[in-house]
Amino acid sequence: MARYLLHHCHRATECGVVFASFKGFDSPLRHKPTLASCPSGGHEIWWTVNAESEDSALSLLPPYVAQRTTATGVSEVEIS
Numbered sequence: 001m002a003r004y005l006l007h008h009c010h011r012a013t014e015c016g017v018v019f020a021s022f023k024g025f026d027s028p029l030r031h032k033p034t035l036a037s038c039p040s041g042g043h044e045i046w047w048t049v050n051a052e053s054e055d056s057a058l059s060l061l062p063p064y065v066a067q068r069t070t071a072t073g074v075s076e077v078e079i080s
Helices: 010-022 054-058
Strands: 002-009 044-051 069-076
Touching: 002 054, 044 054, 054 069
Parallel strands: none
Antiparallel strands: 002 044, 002 069
């Protein structure tokens, strides 16, 4: 299974819609902490997920959010 960084961007006016889109959507990402810049005005959200493919990583998000999200394969590296 691969690891993906999901990066979502939205406008300030879309914040409520983005968060509300998770209600009623069955996702393992619900009720789990993640990084977001919305409180500081950036309106970006990042999730790190394990999935079989880029498409399956994006399927963890509600369609409204997934359509505005990029999935990038990532792995841990040691910086020396």
